Amino acid sequence: MSVFTPVTRRSLEPFLARYHVGSLVNFHGISEGVENTNYFVDTSDGQFVLTLFERLNYDQLPYFLGLMDHLHQRGVPTPAPRRARDGALSQPLLGKPAALVDRIPGIGVADASARQCAAVGEALARLHTDGQGFDGHRPPDRSSDWWQATAEALRPQLETDECELLDDELAFQAGVDRSHLPSGVIHADLFRDNALFAGEQLSGLIDWYYACNDRFIYDLAVAVNDWCVDEHWAPRADHWTQLLAAYAAVRPFTDAERVVWSAELRASALRFWLSRLYDRCFPRGGDLTLIKDPTPQRRRLERWRAGEALPLP
Structure with a gap:
């Protein structure tokens, strides 16, 4: 906002x-x-x-x-x-x-507890299940076509190592088979600043303006990438396992989702690394405008590329 x-x-x-x-x-x-x-x-x-x-x-x-x-x-x-x-x-x-x-009560959390992560996991699964009855449809506007177009716009602005990482990850993502993944309405931007808490009680999910119809497992990866890592962007095991367990208690995972889990974590980090690089290189005018640092998303991407992600339960 x-x-x-x-x-x-x-x-x-x-x-x-x-x-x-x-x-x-x-x-x-x-x-x-x-x-x-x-x-x-x-x-x-x-x-x-x-x-x-x-x-x-x-x-x-x-x-x-x-x-x-x-x-x-x-x-x-x-x-x-x-x-x-x-x-x-x-x-x-x-x-x-x-x-x-x-306006719903509560505040965003800078450092979520494991219990708060569990509440987010449950709410996200309820969104995915209860959203099945919604008759609207909107394709994602940050899909692989957007990745490619944004990468092309950014390349003249990037360092050599950034371009190499970007090109290698785009090539990897192009080879991932996502044809059989459960999909429907997703939030697509469930970061810590898009959920409000009153203590340990989740009072609401906000900022729905990236919502679309896409893969449930990608939506979960977006949340885990922000809620379940420490200050060095490594997995926080208790937060990670509690969020995923609470989600799975409402909507169990499929075998196909387990296969692509690491790739979807990488896809989430790539998407937000690209958008924040773009905002840094091509800032928009406005009062009180916030430009987010792209570095944390790059570090997440590098960790998941190194095989550090925890598996789905």
Whole structure:
């Protein structure tokens, strides 16, 4: 979350008037994240998060907001999107599509406990199972075609060792057979800053705007890569095993998923290494904008390439 489009009280008040949320009390920008403009908004009726979509258009929003609504109704811990007075889940604001969702309690965790990892594993498995009833479909926008195109754009900006690592990993990933893997709705960005906790209790999964239909095991790899490694990017065995065990208790793994597990950990690290390299080399303008360091994702990739990943249970 960042602020690319500054919002004023003068522009926000008529936007809020389209909703049944009372009158504006206070609002301020949120600095975390890299894609959209986000504000915390307090009204006389509650607390909300306002998102202005910087890249997504109105035709794309029903998937994300409809998915959040679908999961929330089924008890998956997600913020509920608010419908405007006309029934729509999004409205225009400053020339951008915008949405208002309930602000859920809790904070992100910088250093997760093993118990918190277990809660994330269970919630992710529930997302994968309960998401089966959602009738929307969206292909992934960070697939292998995106890897190749982003690599081409980055090569003139990279050091020789970075190019060598990138080319070798792209060649490896091109040879992985993923044709028989279970798939459906995934979060695709379940990092520690996209889950909120009140103590050890998971209160919600947030930032759904990379959600798509793709491989469940890849979604799990994204989470494990962030939640279950130490400060040197090595596996934390207790966190790793508890997250995977809690997930498997809801949705057991298939043999095909066990075969590709290490490759999917590498694919997750590659995807986020590429996107963070791109943001470093081609930064976007904006207030409070956060550019994340690509180095941790490279170190994860190097560890999994060296065979240090723990197996699925």
